[in-house]
Amino acid sequence: MSPNRPNDSLPLMPSLLPAGELAHWIRLVETPGVGNQTGRKLLAAFGSPQAIFEADFQALAQHVGPRIADALLTPATGAMQAQIDKTSDWAGHPVNHVLTLGDSRYPRALLDIADPPLMLYAKGHVGLLNAPAVAVVGSRNATAQGIINAEKFSEALSHAGLSIISGLALGIDTAAHRGGLCGSGSTVAVIGTGADIVYPARNRDLAHRIAETGCILSEYMLGTAAVASNFPRRNRIISGLAQGVLVVEAAARSGSLITARMAGDQGREVFAIPGSIHSPLSKGCHLLIRQGAKLVESAQDILEELTHCRQPIEQTSMAPTTAAMPECAVLSTMGFDPVHLDVLAERCNINIAELQSTLLIYELDGIVEMLPGNVVRRVATS
Structure with missing residues (x-):
């Protein structure tokens, strides 16, 4: 593998989910009778897992029936609390992440499928x-x-x-x-x-x-x-x-x-x-x-x-939350001489991941070509 891998520049951030909120999400996912579909129905009705567990029996039963409403109001068991503690400790490591439907880092492509998971556990980038x-x-x-x-x-x-x-x-x-x-x-x-x-x-x-x-x-x-x-x-x-x-x-x-x-x-x-x-x-x-x-x-x-x-490719790129730089500016900045991705990213003042996604579109259109050693060259006008 190349020592200058683009993903090396992606920071490993700790989970953004506060411990208390994480506990509510785990309780929701692990409540008997609550699957992804029922969980999404509850979230749509109440807005958050915490609000679900703060609701009364009548409000819950109106959406999911008495059996699941009872289960939601049952206090967390020792086994569930142990799972919450274990997950909280695991998520405290910078390489580990817990992503929920309410997390901006949740894979956007999965929001389009019929049965997206309420929670995801990720290790890495x-x-x-x-x-x-x-x-x-x-x-x-x-x-x-x-x-x-x-x-x-x-x-x-x-x-x-x-x-x-x-x-x-x-x-x-x-x-x-x-x-x-x-x-x-x-x-x-x-x-x-x-x-x-x-x-x-x-x-x-x-x-x-x-x-x-x-x-x-x-x-x-x-x-x-x-x-x-x-x-x-x-x-x-x-x-x-x-x-x-x-x-x-x-x-x-x-x-x-x-x-x-x-x-x-x-x-x-x-x-x-x-x-x-x-x-x-x-x-x-x-x-x-x-x-x-x-x-x-x-x-x-x-x-x-x-x-x-x-x-779809553009929508699922690893773009930061800040406004993306116009694609044409990348082409004008790189010129027609071969340039290393790190150098081009610095010139354009964008991160490697965003630059890579933009260049992929141009490569598919035959405007640029990737060379060995993370070097890119423009071969045609847009």
């Missing part, structure tokens, strides 16, 4: 959760060629400034994360356990690398062990964070096809790499292609297709 991204998924029992394809596609897309989203599983997921770590876009691992648990254990070193320069994300409370039903459910987050989903290898019945279906339902692009007609791991990709997924042979095929997604 949370700015990546609002960066342009492509999900790369596939078989745990991948072929050698599938592993190579996943890693090389992911590396190329990451060098183009796209974050690589995957699930930290063995096989294609592992290769995708490795490739993502090689480029400026880095990678996000969406896991099916608590954010304090690494599964599978064989990926412990990889998970540590991702936490350092990428991000690990989970909707499950700390301490949640690997449960089979959690993994298909987390797939909606993998696809939801991305502008498109690339399926590298998949059997005719696999979790990767679930992710692809969710991507289609969410309005994301679906891409598939074709393979041998004799390989069982090509069956799923071929099925997706017959159903309308875009056949791709190179990362460039994906980048060209995502030019049609320009508006």
Whole structure:
């Protein structure tokens, strides 16, 4: 990996959630009968978790019925208080974050899906959760060629400034994360356990690398062990964070096809790499292609297709809360000589993440090209 990674410039900020507010959020999420849909209904009615727990039985029952109203008014158990204390301690570390629907850092792309989590636990650079991204998924029992394809596609897309989203599983997921770590876009691992648990254990070193320069994300409370039903459910987050989903290898019945279906339902692009007609791991990709997924042979095929997604990419960039600098000013500032990203960011007085998102749009339009060593060059007029 390059020692001058753009994500190294992103500050690791502690969780912005006060301890008392965090306790109310955890109580809401962990109350029996309150799922994401019911939680959003309550938040819409009362405005905040604290207001929910300060409401009386009649007001609560009017929205969620007597059974859930009773559960909400039941004092926190010892086990729930222990979970609150554990989460508060965990969130006190600068690399750890608890994001709620009310947090400005919550991934905006997830607000568009049918079932966004009320809370997310993140370890690493949370700015990546609002960066342009492509999900790369596939078989745990991948072929050698599938592993190579996943890693090389992911590396190329990451060098183009796209974050690589995957699930930290063995096989294609592992290769995708490795490739993502090689480029400026880095990678996000969406896991099916608590954010304090690494599964599978064989990926412990990889998970540590991702936490350092990428991000690990989970909707499950700390301490949640690997449960089979959690993994298909987390797939909606993998696809939801991305502008498109690339399926590298998949059997005719696999979790990767679930992710692809969710991507289609969410309005994301679906891409598939074709393979041998004799390989069982090509069956799923071929099925997706017959159903309308875009056949791709190179990362460039994906980048060209995502030019049609320009508006979502701009909306999900890692832009700061201050007003963004006009894009044309970046071009006029850089001129036509090769320039290092750090130098260009300083000239434009913007951060690397914002600059990277702007340059990605120009790269997709063929106006600039990225060179080795985080150097960019303008090759055409706008």
